Amino acid sequence: MRVAAVQLNSTADKDRNLASAERLVRAAVADGASLVALPEKWNLLAGGEELRAGAEPLDGPSLNAARAWARELGIHLLAGSISERTEGKAFNTSVLIGTDGADLATYRKIHMFDVDAGGVSYRESEHEQAGEELVTAPVGELTVGMTVCYDLRFPELYRILALRGATLVTVPSAFTSATGRDHWEVLLRARAIEDQVFVLAANQVGTAPPHYDSFGHSAIVDPWGKVLALAPDEETFIAADLDLGAQRQTRESLPSLANRRPAAYVWPQLVEASV
Secondary structure (H helix, E strand, C coil), X not given: CEEEEEEECCCCCHHHHHHHHHHHHHXXXXXXXXXXXXXXXXXXXXXXHHHHHHXXXXXXXXXXXXXXXXXXXXXXXXXXEEEECCCCCEEEEXXXXXXXXXXEEEEECCCCCEEEECCEXXXXXXXXXCCCCCCEEEECCEEEEECCHHHHHCHHHHHHXXXXXXXXXXXXXXXXXXXXXXXXXXXXXXHHHHHCCEEEECEEEEEECCCEEEECCCEEECCCCCEEEECCCCCEEEEEECCHHHHHHHHHHCCCCCCCCHHHCCCCCCCCCCC
């Protein structure tokens, strides 16, 4: 299977974001991709108030456009994530769309990005709420596990997805330049190696008001930790062919998932991490 990650420099201009996304999705399909991933907040990347104002329901125009592309092109399309409108705070929601334009799975980001990085205070929980459900879905011979951006720092999430059968994990992101320089590729490769999964990571790139500076370097990583494709610092797409036979051989020859000893693992109780 050939897969692709679309890298965007999304802003508050929805029309421009959708046009760029469609252009690059079509280019990826022309290159042979049958599964294409968009980045986090691909339709709207803006400050909290603009995100709230621009949030859409799941049957809104942005996802309907993505469904139309998937149906016309006959591909599976991961519609990165959007700010999903609800009666309360929005969700940061990723939707996996099938070749007929129907939704296969919906994942709401579990870990809120409440951090200080690069001199900017990010408080995602002020305008969005956390999801609670882990999600996997079949795509051809693959089982796709769904995550979003900051989830990448929580290895237990990826381990459970792998134990539920995930062979590829999607990571639509707006990973910051401040952290991405040192952490992005290391974390992508670590999650791929420890869970013996392919990782398909579509990232935002460049700056957007009010404070976004995204690292880019969208990547596709194989279960051995080899980076199969890495994006330059521009709006573009990357693509790679996934060797599922090699993944099976990796899991058979280095059976770290099979060699787990769950009974020996005891989670600490009432311990708060300080960092």
